[in-house]
Amino acid sequence: MKTKFYYLNIISDPCNLNLTLNGFPLEKSVITYHYNNLFILNEYLVGKNNNLTIEIKFDPNDNLASINTFRLSGTLKLFFEGEVVTPEDGKIIPLKRLSSKEKIETQSIGFGEENINKEEKKIIIKYNFDNEDYNYSHLFWGNSVDIDNDQLIKYAEKIIKLFNSKDAVGFYAEYRNKVSDMAASRGKALKDIEPFLMEQIETAMKQGLSIIPKNISVTSWCNSRIFELHIPPDESLIITEEDKDGMNFELPIFVTLINGKIKIIR
Numbered sequence: 001m002k003t004k005f006y007y008l009n010i011i012s013d014p015c016n017l018n019l020t021l022n023g024f025p026l027e028k029s030v031i032t033y034h035y036n037n038l039f040i041l042n043e044y045l046v047g048k049n050n051n052l053t054i055e056i057k058f059d060p061n062d063n064l065a066s067i068n069t070f071r072l073s074g075t076l077k078l079f080f081e082g083e084v085v086t087p088e089d090g091k092i093i094p095l096k097r098l099s100s101k102e103k104i105e106t107q108s109i110g111f112g113e114e115n116i117n118k119e120e121k122k123i124i125i126k127y128n129f130d131n132e133d134y135n136y137s138h139l140f141w142g143n144s145v146d147i148d149n150d151q152l153i154k155y156a157e158k159i160i161k162l163f164n165s166k167d168a169v170g171f172y173a174e175y176r177n178k179v180s181d182m183a184a185s186r187g188k189a190l191k192d193i194e195p196f197l198m199e200q201i202e203t204a205m206k207q208g209l210s211i212i213p214k215n216i217s218v219t220s221w222c223n224s225r226i227f228e229l230h231i232p233p234d235e236s237l238i239i240t241e242e243d244k245d246g247m248n249f250e251l252p253i254f255v256t257l258i259n260g261k262i263k264i265i266r
Helices: 149-164 168-184 190-206
Strands: 004-012 015-021 024-031 035-040 050-057 069-080 095-098 104-108 111-117 122-129 217-221 226-231 253-258 261-264
Touching (some): 004 050, 024 035, 050 069, 149 168, 149 217, 149 226, 149 253
Antiparallel strands (some): 004 035, 004 069, 015 024, 015 050, 050 122, 069 111, 095 104, 095 122, 217 226, 226 253, 253 261
């Protein structure tokens, strides 16, 4: 059976855009020009009742500040392995618009929020949808996970040390849970993608680039079940200095408890 891929396409005018799926951050961007982005959702799905939240804030200094209206649109589509992903193709997944009281208000083939008044400053739009193929609700839903903030900072320092000491095996051991879910959600065996990912990590380490020590911050998501380890305000924890070509290696780090131990899961 061919693997299914769920793609979310978002098109937006300039704004501050926060996009979460089941409480997990897909996008946190200050959009200064026209925005058109595509997200693979497989490893963020929870079976039935997936919750997509779009939060829009307006900056009075953006490039289109003189225009009072704002346009946002998007679609959720299902593609099968091997299909070419284009705006015209794919099976549209219905989205259920939720009211402010979290009740289903309307159902549509996509969403188009034309002519939003920018004077509202901040707008939150919520949608709900089902899928029958992927369910990671054990990660995203449930009671909060109790991890001391100091423990999370120490773990972040451990990850940075593993990278800077070029310990690819040790680094991958912390990263393996994420890779396992990534493989399963793409119809691959873990053993088939491990060599490629190990090579990527080793290549980044062999380039001699190091992570410059900075203050580490912790942000909780999914009802404090998942914790983002990052450099404030919004820089990934794993981000190296630039090489001679101006390129660097960057890797966001999201962790939780797995069998009582902090591990990277997204």
